[in-house]
Amino acid sequence: MLRHFTQTRSIHSTRTLFNLKAAIADAIPKRREELLRIKKNFSDVKVGDITVGSVLTGMRGNQSMYWESTTLDPNEGIRFHGRTIADCQKMLPGAPEDNGDGEFLPESMLWLLMTGEIPTEEQSRQLTQELAERGAKLPSHTEKLLTSLPRDMHPMTQLAIALASMNKESIFAKKYEEGSIGKKDYWEYIYEDVLNLIAVLPRITGKIYSSLVNDGEPLGHFNVEKDWSYNIASLLGMTVRDSVNVHSLTKERSNDFVNLIRLYCGIHVDHEGGNVSAHTTHLVGSALSDPYLSYSSGIMGLAGPLHGLAAQEVVRFLVEMENDVDSVENVKQVEDYLWKVLNSNRVIPGYGHAVLRKPDPRFDAMLNFTEARPQEFKSNAKVQLMKNLSKIAPRVLQKHGKTKNPYPNVDSASGILFHHYGIDQLLFITVIFGCSRAMGPLSQLVWDRILGIPIERPKSLDLSSIKKLCKI
Ligand SMILES: CC(=O)SCCNC(=O)CCNC(=O)[C@H](O)C(C)(C)COP(=O)(O)OP(=O)(O)OC[C@H]1O[C@@H](n2cnc3c(N)ncnc32)[C@H](O)[C@@H]1OP(=O)(O)O
Numbered sequence: 285m286l287r288h289f290t291q292t293r294s295i296h297s298t299r300t301l302f303n304l305k306a307a308i309a310d311a312i313p314k315r316r317e318e319l320l321r322i323k324k325n326f327s328d329v330k331v332g333d334i335t336v337g338s339v340l341t342g343m344r345g346n347q348s349m350y351w352e353s354t355t356l357d358p359n360e361g362i363r364f365h366g367r368t369i370a371d372c373q374k375m376l377p378g379a380p381e382d383n384g385d386g387e388f389l390p391e392s393m394l395w396l397l398m399t400g401e402i403p404t405e406e407q408s409r410q411l412t413q414e415l416a417e418r419g420a421k422l423p424s425h426t427e428k429l430l431t432s433l434p435r436d437m438h439p440m441t442q443l444a445i446a447l448a449s450m451n452k453e454s455i456f457a458k459k460y461e462e463g464s465i466g467k468k469d470y471w472e473y474i475y476e477d478v479l480n481l482i483a484v485l486p487r488i489t490g491k492i493y494s495s496l497v498n499d500g501e502p503l504g505h506f507n508v509e510k511d512w513s514y515n516i517a518s519l520l521g522m523t524v525r526d527s528v529n530v531h532s533l534t535k536e537r538s539n540d541f542v543n544l545i546r547l548y549c550g551i552h553v554d555h556e557g558g559n560v561s562a563h564t565t566h567l568v569g570s571a572l573s574d575p576y577l578s579y580s581s582g583i584m585g586l587a588g589p590l591h592g593l594a595a596q597e598v599v600r601f602l603v604e605m606e607n608d609v610d611s612v613e614n615v616k617q618v619e620d621y622l623w624k625v626l627n628s629n630r631v632i633p634g635y636g637h638a639v640l641r642k643p644d645p646r647f648d649a650m651l652n653f654t655e656a657r658p659q660e661f662k663s664n665a666k667v668q669l670m671k672n673l674s675k676i677a678p679r680v681l682q683k684h685g686k687t688k689n690p691y692p693n694v695d696s697a698s699g700i701l702f703h704h705y706g707i708d709q710l711l712f713i714t715v716i717f718g719c720s721r722a723m724g725p726l727s728q729l730v731w732d733r734i735l736g737i738p739i740e741r742p743k744s745l746d747l748s749s750i751k752k753l754c755k756i
């Protein structure tokens with residue numbers, strides 16, 4: 285049901301607005317005015333030159349997208365409305381029951397992405413509760429559809445299908461079809477769809493996973509009193525209460541797993557606009573396809589091995605390499621393994637990046653998670669191999685001489701940590717990425733509609749036009 289924000293807005297100042305929609309509404313007039321003023325007065329200002337090289341190499345370095353909530357610096361990594369990961373870890377509220385000891389909640393990050401403001405504990409709590417209420421039920425047709433899919437269909441394909449099927453629920457699509465809304469109102473209904481979509485991701489994820497490992501029988505139940513990440517963990521059967529606790533985790537280890545999900549989902553939300561999943565969501569949304577269709581398309585991009593699927597590929601890579609070498613400490617054997625891959629013209633998954641030119645700070649954040657728990661991880665050879673590789677692979681890639689960035693990206697650490705706690709369905713790992721990535725691109729989609737960003741339609745060039753430009 286559509287929530288009315290205007291009443292809350294008239295009573296509270298931005299600081300005390302507890303409802304996310306009210307906080308966004310409060311920020312709209314200033315931002316719309318700013319963008320309009322810039323469009324009117326500065327549209328001729330040059331951003332940069334587009335080269336033939338950029339046209340022929342995936343638009344690399346071409347600054348031509350408007351993106352609100354995150355910016356990527358090649359050397360320093362991602363910032364969320366100007367805040368580094370470390371800032372977010374200091375400032376964003378975590379789960380009340382963790383008393384400041386756990387990771388921040390992805391819900392707190394969602395508030396930051398949508399509003400540009402650090403939420404208070406109360407705002408974070410309210411949003412957590414709102415998402416839990418919205419996400420308590422999966423539409424029955426989506427549930428049935430997921431049940432009917434072949435068990436061996438790739439989990440990312442299942443996720444994309446489930447999301448696309450929810451287009452049936454789209455409030456925006458319905459209003460648009462009725463002709464009952466004008467351009468200025470679009471954002472309100474896009475917002476409702478976006479929140480409903482993010483809210484059901486734990487349920488969709490749990491359903492896909494239970495179909496893989498438990499004949500479709502639920503492994504846990506959704507607890508409306510709990511946060512989004514906790515519910516993901518429960519539905520994967522990884523909590524002591526609220527799930528069958530598949531791996532008999534102790535309370536402490538289960539709590540660590542929940543915090544791993546919070547950390548992972550908190551920092552994978554967005555990587556500015558140009559990455560494949562974000563750009564696709566934005567592009568499809570620019571045709572006014574509703575958020576379910578837009579993000580389903582984003583998921584299909586995330587499912588590519590050069591993008592999000594690298595998370596799965598890294599785990600497969602580590603498992604295979606560990607089997608192949610005598611010891612993960614044997615540097616020579618690890619190097620030889622890497623050369624074998626490179627010489628067969630394949631990529632080392634988890635290494636390299638289209639924009640970053642230093643180790644990914646998200647990789648460091650995942651590594652810090654293991655370093656804070658030395659006892660937990662010390663006897664896991666694959667986790668040790670992941671760490672050793674982060675020193676060995678850059679040397680090998682530098683010697684190989686092709687890769688512009690020889691350092692680890694986020695995918696090189698993340699999946700193996702889930703695997704460590706028992707998520708051993710390797711093809712499933714990127715689905716958790718898909719839960720997180722919804723938050724950034726879909727926040728942008730709300731702002732795209734607030735600001736009236738038009739349909740995206742770059743001009744393409746054929747070879748004869750390129751030759752003419754090159755005077756060939
Ligand atoms: C969440 C994420 O999406 S993070 C990225 C996850 N993807 C991976 O980890 C897959 C492995 N990495 C790669 O394939 C690449 O580094 C990408 C796709 C991430 C970036 O691609 P690009 O911007 O084209 O990288 P770059 O400009 O450095 O590529 C130059 C050459 O080095 C190669 N190269 C880049 N990374 C690697 C790697 N990890 N292993 C081997 N070769 C590599 C490229 O394939 C390219 O070869 P080519 O000239 O024969 O076509």
Ligand SMILES: O=C([O-])CC(=O)C(=O)O
Nearest residue numbers: 554555558559560638639
């Ligand atoms: O920025 C990119 O191109 C890829 C990436 O790391 C992400 O999307 O998280």
